[in-house]
Amino acid sequence: MAQTLLKWVGTSSRLFGSFKPALHTHGLQVQVPFQRQIKAFTLSDRGGGGAGGYSGRDFLALSDEQLMGQCEMDTFKASGPGGQHRNKRESAVRLKHVPTGIVAQAVEDRSQHKNRASALARLRTLLALKVRNKLNLDEYRPPLELLQILPAKSTMRTSDCGPQIGPNNPKFVLGMQALLDLIFAVDGSISDAAKYLGLSTGALSRLILSDDSLRMAVNELRSSKGMRPLT
Amino acid sequence: MICRGFVVLEREMNSSFPRAIRSTISPSSLVFKRPKPPFFAALSRSISVSSMPTSPNPQIPLFLRPPKFSSTLSDLQKWQEWAKSIALSVGSKFVDIDNGPDTILLCRELKWLLEDAVEDKSTVPELGSAKNGRLVRLKADIEELYVLWKQRIEERRPFQYIVGCEHWRDLILSVQEGVLIPRPETELIVDLVGEVVLENKGLGDGIWADLGTGSGAIAIGIGRILGSGGKVIATDLSPVAASVAAYNVERYELQDKVEIRQGSWFEPLDDVKGALVGLVSNPPYIPSHLILGLQAEVGKHEPRLALDGGENGMDDLLHLCKGAALMLKPGGFFAFETNGEKQCEFLADFLTNKLETSFHNVKVVYDFAGIQRFVTGFHN
Numbered sequence: 001m002a003q004t005l006l007k008w009v010g011t012s013s014r015l016f017g018s019f020k021p022a023l024h025t026h027g028l029q030v031q032v033p034f035q036r037q038i039k040a041f042t043l044s045d046r047g048g049g050g051a052g053g054y055s056g057r058d059f060l061a062l063s064d065e066q067l068m069g070q071c072e073m074d075t076f077k078a079s080g081p082g083g084q085h086r087n088k089r090e091s092a093v094r095l096k097h098v099p100t101g102i103v104a105q106a107v108e109d110r111s112q113h114k115n116r117a118s119a120l121a122r123l124r125t126l127l128a129l130k131v132r133n134k135l136n137l138d139e140y141r142p143p144l145e146l147l148q149i150l151p152a153k154s155t156m157r158t159s160d161c162g163p164q165i166g167p168n169n170p171k172f173v174l175g176m177q178a179l180l181d182l183i184f185a186v187d188g189s190i191s192d193a194a195k196y197l198g199l200s201t202g203a204l205s206r207l208i209l210s211d212d213s214l215r216m217a218v219n220e221l222r223s224s225k226g227m228r229p230l231t
Numbered sequence: 232m233i234c235r236g237f238v239v240l241e242r243e244m245n246s247s248f249p250r251a252i253r254s255t256i257s258p259s260s261l262v263f264k265r266p267k268p269p270f271f272a273a274l275s276r277s278i279s280v281s282s283m284p285t286s287p288n289p290q291i292p293l294f295l296r297p298p299k300f301s302s303t304l305s306d307l308q309k310w311q312e313w314a315k316s317i318a319l320s321v322g323s324k325f326v327d328i329d330n331g332p333d334t335i336l337l338c339r340e341l342k343w344l345l346e347d348a349v350e351d352k353s354t355v356p357e358l359g360s361a362k363n364g365r366l367v368r369l370k371a372d373i374e375e376l377y378v379l380w381k382q383r384i385e386e387r388r389p390f391q392y393i394v395g396c397e398h399w400r401d402l403i404l405s406v407q408e409g410v411l412i413p414r415p416e417t418e419l420i421v422d423l424v425g426e427v428v429l430e431n432k433g434l435g436d437g438i439w440a441d442l443g444t445g446s447g448a449i450a451i452g453i454g455r456i457l458g459s460g461g462k463v464i465a466t467d468l469s470p471v472a473a474s475v476a477a478y479n480v481e482r483y484e485l486q487d488k489v490e491i492r493q494g495s496w497f498e499p500l501d502d503v504k505g506a507l508v509g510l511v512s513n514p515p516y517i518p519s520h521l522i523l524g525l526q527a528e529v530g531k532h533e534p535r536l537a538l539d540g541g542e543n544g545m546d547d548l549l550h551l552c553k554g555a556a557l558m559l560k561p562g563g564f565f566a567f568e569t570n571g572e573k574q575c576e577f578l579a580d581f582l583t584n585k586l587e588t589s590f591h592n593v594k595v596v597y598d599f600a601g602i603q604r605f606v607t608g609f610h611n
Contacts, residue, residue, distance in 0.1 A: 073599055074599055074600065074601065080330065081570065081571055081602070082414075082416055082571075082598065082600050082602050082604075083414055083416050083417075083516070083568065083569075083570065083571070083598075083602075083604065084411070084414065084513075084515070084516060084517055084529070084537075084538050084570075085517060085521075085525060085526075085529065086330075086414070086526065086529065087389050087390075087391075087412060087526060087528040087529050087533075088331075088332060088336065088526075091398075091415050093599075108339070109398075110343060110398035111398035111399055111400065111401070111415075112400075112415040112418060112599075113398075113399075113400045113401050113418065114398070114401075
């Protein structure tokens with residue numbers, strides 16, 4: 001698949017629904033503010049790929065603000081008057097990423113603001129896990145973001161990669177996505193993937209097992225191919 | 232005196248609460264031992280709360296108090312188990328009565344209360360397995376924690392008044408009886424202001440007003456996004472609210488950006504008439520006849536002054552709309568929170584067609600739950 005391009009025809013600069021006196025007569029069309037509705041975007045390549053042909057790398061490269069702009073946000077409740085009537089700390093947030101349909105939510109924080117940030121971080125992980133970029137294995141070289149999450153003993157690593165980035169670092173998702181792209185390209189074979197990364201099969205297995213969501217994504221693929229799960 | 236085993240719930244708990252306990256529960260009496268000055272007692276007459284603030288000196292939120300108490304880990308665990316058992320016994324009872332909190336929400340609040348009460352949050356997860364006498368430093372006496380949780384369940388005292396704060400946007404604001412707890416919906420007003428300031432830098436360097444500021448939430452939110460020349464004047468009729476707002480402003484070191492003035496709506500703003508670049512407010516907007524049916528946390532504990540908007544809920548909103556034309560500079564922006572669709576549509580029509588000095592770009596903005604919540608626009 002050719003490099004996928006997300007071409008922004010334009011993001012709406014106006015957030016808010018303008019007042020139309022007749023609006024209420026046609027069912028309630030919820031126009032959520034701060035949702036920065038995307039007017040239109042085109043994808044240069046809709047063939048192949050796991051999630052309709054979008055490049056997940058493009059999504060992850062977006063700033064929080066831009067990514068938020070591709071999301072619909074709601075707060076789980078649409079009944080009752082809300083506002084001053086309620087004290088229920090309904091700060092739960094659900095984000096729906098419109099281009100992919102992926103939904104991320106967060107309920108456990110005390111402010112809506114923090115829940116929004118948690119949901120956005122979760123969305124990034126889900127995008128990394130679920131949106132695949134196709135690779136050309138003949139010319140494959142691991143991208144920098146992938147090299148950065150590999151242990152120092154990888155022979156592909158160079159000094160400019162810096163210290164190994166662990167699962168708690170927000171940059172880990174970028175490397176995780178690139179790693180999953182590779183593992184999908186080699187149909188789930190850890191030993192084949194390890195060769196591309198200059199690692200032993202054991203070292204790559206340990207890396208995969210170090211993060212729960214990464215392990216589950218790999219094992220899901222392996223079981224779909226009739227392979228034994230990593231443990 | 233503190234009935235640890237007391238798990239029976241009664242609907243009329245406020246009236247059945249033992250007098251001896253009632254006299255000890257005022258949170259202010261636990262922190263400040265000041266007599267109530269008659270002047271403020273008279274001023275706060277319209278505020279219906281169970282534990283009246285005794286002075287306009289703001290209370291310190293639990294999480295900011297010094298950890299001068301201690302308890303053994305196992306005693307704290309006993310408290311937690313007791314508190315949890317009460318929360319579990321609530322089930323969906325409050326939901327059925329007045330759409331109040333359920334067990335899940337109460338358990339979440341219990342965890343937050345514990346996080347605010349302990350000096351070191353990392354001890355919270357240890358509680359499950361604790362069977363030892365190790366001491367934990369606390370910001371409230373363990374006996375007070377029993378009292379506070381009883382108040383939460385039996386009196387339906389709002390969780391935010393129990394811990395003395397509310398997490399709002401990226402702020403932690405002090406709140407107490409007599410001050411409206413800022414709502415998640417209202418967070419959007421700051422975003423709306425952020426948008427217009429981004430588009431028109433002049434607005435970011437002028438004078439804004441937040442009327443009926445309560446805890447100061449909106450004023451502080453706006454104060455943090457204005458340019459170097461920008462300023463917010465926040466007013467509130469309630470001396471308790473004014474002092475809590477001032478406390479919050481100070482905590483975020485915004486004294487140069489946000490000025491608190493005590494008084495009704497536009498009254499303290501004579502000197503800036505026609506000079507405001509922005510005007511925002513979350514005024515009381517609930518129609519009077521609905522006040523009685525509100526969930527207990529709101530109706531029995533929050534200040535009626537901040538909720539009751541008169542017969543149709545729009546007394547104060549109409550006052551604000553009429554005043555906006557006089558107070559705003561040409562091109563000035565306003566945003567008001569409302570009760571919902573009916574008020575939004577009425578006010579948008581009123582502002583567009585019924586006033587001599589009209590406004591332009593009048594819009595209705597939805598909240599995150601899809602309810603028409605705000606009216607915004609610009610002065611011609």
